[in-house]
Amino acid sequence: MMVCPAGKNSPNSSLPLKDASQGDTVKLMDIRGGARLQHRLAEMGLTPGTEFKVVSNSRSGPCVVLVKGTRMMIGRGMIDRVFVVRV
Numbered sequence: 001m002m003v004c005p006a007g008k009n010s011p012n013s014s015l016p017l018k019d020a021s022q023g024d025t026v027k028l029m030d031i032r033g034g035a036r037l038q039h040r041l042a043e044m045g046l047t048p049g050t051e052f053k054v055v056s057n058s059r060s061g062p063c064v065v066l067v068k069g070t071r072m073m074i075g076r077g078m079i080d081r082v083f084v085v086r087v
Contacts, residue, residue: 013029014084016080016081016082017079017080017084018080021054025054026051026054026087027051027084027085028048028084029048030083031048033078033081037078044072046067051087052066057079062075063075063079
């Protein structure tokens with residue numbers, strides 16, 4: 001497993017999920033939203049520390065991710081608030 005050379009607390013170490021590319025494997029670092037958003041993503045298996053693969057992420061429509069063997073769609077409004085690092 002690679003560690004981000006910038007370090008966990010570096011301002012450049014994470015990016016919004018909307019900026020991840022198709023095929024990237026990423027690790028969820030932060031959810032910058034309220035309790036409802038955090039709860040909704042947790043129900044989908046997305047909690048800080050979870051690694052998952054970006055299957056599709058076009059500039060329109062939902063982002064498709066593969067989490068623990070299950071494909072899920074995450075709406076554009078949500079992926080603006082989900083911050084990840086590439087692994």
